[in-house]
Amino acid sequence: MKRKEKLNRIFLILLSLFVVMLGYGILLPTLPYYTERLALKDNLDSDLINFHIGLLTSIYPLFQLLFVVVWGKLSDKYGRKPIIICGLVGFIIMQLLTGFSTSLTMLYVARIFGGIFTSSIIPVSNAYLSDITLAKRRTKIMAWSGVAISSGVIFGPVIGGFLSQTPLHLEYSIGVLHLDRFSVPFLFSAMLGLVVLIIISKFLRNNVHIQKFTTKKIRSRFLLSKYFIVLLLLSFVMQFVVTLFETVFSIYGKDELSFNSKQVGIGFMLCGSVMAILQPVFATYGEKIMSSKQQIALGLLVTGGSLIAFPFFNNGIYVYAMIVIFAIGGALVTPNLLSAVSLISKKNTGRNISIQSSTNSVGQILGPILGVWLISGGGYYPFVVAGIIVLATMGLVLPLLKLNYKT
Template sequence: MKKPLKEQKTVLLILLSNIFIIFLGVGLIVPVMPSFMNIMHLSGQTMGYLVAAFAFAQLLMSPLAGRWIDCYGRKKMIIIGLFLFSVSELIFGVGTHVSVLYLSRLLGGISSAFIMPAVTAFVADITSVEERPKAMGYISAAISIGFIIGPGIGGFIAELGVRAPFYFAAGFALITCISSLFVLTEPLTKQQLLETIQLKKDTNFVSDLKRSFHPLYIIAFIIVFVLAFGLSAYETVFSLYSDHRFGFTPRDIATIITISAIFGVVVQIFMFGKMVDKLGEKKLIQICLIAGVVLAIASTMISSYLAILLITCFIFLAFDLLRPALTTYLSKTAEKEQGFIAGMNSTYTSLGNIVGPALGGILFDVDINYPYLFAAVILFIGLVITMMWKEKQSTGSLVK
């Protein structure tokens, strides 16, 4: 019998802190990157490659990390991931050569591949099917909050020096790592871990990747890819689009993004669980995809600041609800293989995050409206794919 969430507040808080620190660390460095770029004499192309290196390392490591999470335990992978993240931020802070920065980003991608699926699997293990949507909503909110306050904190810390935010992120991650070491208790027994190792001894990275194409999983994984693809394509050009079409200042753009993110966090924390209870994951996913299609197209037809703010609030909300809805659905299909599912979830997300911004940037150079229209098409394809979900593939609240 699993304990109610209210009796596991400390454990849940530590797990959410683990996710939060990763995205806080990403956000912290945003304000100082232009200055850091000038100090290091880096080109825009190099900065782009540094971003890609993180996503590429995460993409390659995620399936393997998923296997290790199931075989060696959630707690070990979380602690290793946090330690690697702390080291990666420290290396970036002290780095004086571009090769060192690449090493930092590769370690950062690997650490993210460990932490994200391990925390997701841990939460799935300790929550009942009824309370899991609420917990997944908290995870999504932790991600959003990290993104929201990261740049603000980074700008404040940067007053101490352009490298200070990296040192802060490294220290914060190390503290969280130590807290996890002493507070978290591995949710799987030694017997369960041994059974998983035995089960997976005849499988490998390639076979796991092939297994992700199983009818039970593939549609949801495609939606994960579509979400990451469409969202990253949309977000990549948002600031460029706002600047080129409307002449918005950085402050105008930051205000829109911040208000939209806060709106999304509030809904995730207080309403996501109730939405899943009432609609089920499948229907909620479809509603969010429809909203994404309509609002992405509407983004090309508006001009007032208030209209842009409203559209952005609701399209970001749709994306924010999609993430935990998909994660909840996948965790219900996983049974004893939460690590495998969470790892593949991370893999398909990384793949979308690599391809989406690249195509979004190319389309922006052709026509500034094309990235939004393209995102709408991709989300519509995702909606059509969800129609292929069959009753026999559904579990829990998906059976409607």
């Protein structure tokens, strides 16, 4: 494959990742306020608002978990492109349903539908990148995947906060659908998704696996590999604490810090910016200073320490500073984990990354639930508990990181 063609493919994949995460980022700072508005409209008990915030956050990765391995296997059989296209179609429909929602029920339907279809995009896109990248460059390309994802989280909250506050006094009902100024950011995201869908459909070449698809069972040696289990455990913990933090910070910022949606969005923007800038830096130059395993260990230490310290700062500047430190830890861990999983097997990259994505989804399901439950007992509980879990996990897995996976 010529260099120009490879770069074009990489750009298209990164573009699809960016747009999907942009849609995710648009909802992040507005979900507590959006849920509160719909809950009050449905005359629900105000004490249950945080419960619905946690459930709405968790139900999306729950359906991702149920379908991600299915999409991974289909991509190994039919190629990556058609599966990515299916995910983009589902993403567009999810954004439209969210923007037109008039009740919590409709919002739940949108999240479930989106979880089913968007579960294909990130793991299959990463599998595509892995397919066209040499092993020695795998960590770097996975870091750029992280940049695309983080960039969506950078601009999403900003766009969501800005567009939801636009002075457009429009209000229109179409049956059970309702259009108002809160619909604008989601309609914008849907239109952007449609543009990317057209571009991907026309210009991205399918990446079909050359080996014949087989339904034979995965070998028990693969399933029981200690090295792979360690990677999955680390992936679970990182996604657990990241999603817990995202959910709780929105509530904590609104209730404890008296932040508005724009101030909460700034926090997410800072987190995404640091991740986007530092992931390729660590991937490119990090191994000149320390190994990928040492980077993972250091990242866990930084992440756990920042979470424990976070609730002890109430000043806006210090709160944002702790978010930056938290993001630095994540930037050290994420690309190295994804690269390690992609290098386990050349024959089943899509399946392996999908299994990791399933593990991530479990963390994304449990994180918001535990976070919302803990915050009811005090604003600092979720952060301290999450930090302790990260540090405890680091102590448990460091000896096992010495293992080498052998196919």
